[in-house]
Amino acid sequence: MQKILISACLFGEKVRFDGKSKKINAGILEAWHAENRLIALCPEVAGGLTIPRAPAEIQGESVINILGEDVSQAFTQGAHKALELCQQHDICMAILKEGSPSCGVSQINDGTFSHTKVEGQGVTARLLEQHGVKVFNEHQLEVAQVYLQNLLQRER
Ligand code: SF4
Structure with missing residues (x-):
């Protein structure tokens, strides 16, 4: 069974x-x-952050919340938890929430907390892609479906 990781908030x-x-x-x-293909995970919660929590944005190589605290470690830990889950279940594709500093597939905020989007990837999306997990955002479900069908055909 080919499983698919999904951002828990989208689920x-x-x-x-x-x-x-x-x-x-x-x-x-x-x-x-x-x-029964979907496995939901919130990397930020998996990394130890609370609900609710201060919003955070990527600034250079770090993730900083609106209070000025460096939360990079929690984001990195959450990304590795997501990767472990993918490896555990042989997951090779994910549907992730666009724009998030963890899950953003092609866009993130620019780090100024001004709701300005720039091209870029969230910490989890980047780590998953670096390890061969194909990431799609919530607007790319049709493309993701074709990708899944191709995977399933190859399995036959
Ligand atoms: S987009 Fe944010 S809230 Fe949703 S799963 Fe990713 S880290 Fe969690």
Whole structure:
């Protein structure tokens, strides 16, 4: 069974910094859920951060929260927990929340806490991709579905 990692907030879990979820309702996800493919994880919570928590943004090589605290270690730890989970379940694809300093696939905030997006990847998305896990954001479900079908065909 090819499993798929998904950001827990997209799966409906109230794990975001503000204590809310970002659940998306999509037929593709429902089908994957019915097939028991989805494994949800919030890397920031897995890294030891609380719900709620101060929002954080990537600044250079560090992750700094809005209080000025360096939370890089928790972000890195969460990313490694996500990678371990992928390795444990042979997961080679993930659906991650765009824009997040952990999960952002192609966009993150610019580090100024001004809601300005720039090109870049979250800490978890980057680590997963470096280890061969293909990452998609929540707007790329159709592309992800084709990717999954190709994986399944290769398995046959
Ligand atoms: S770290 Fe990822 S899973 Fe957790 S709340 Fe942020 S975007 Fe969602």
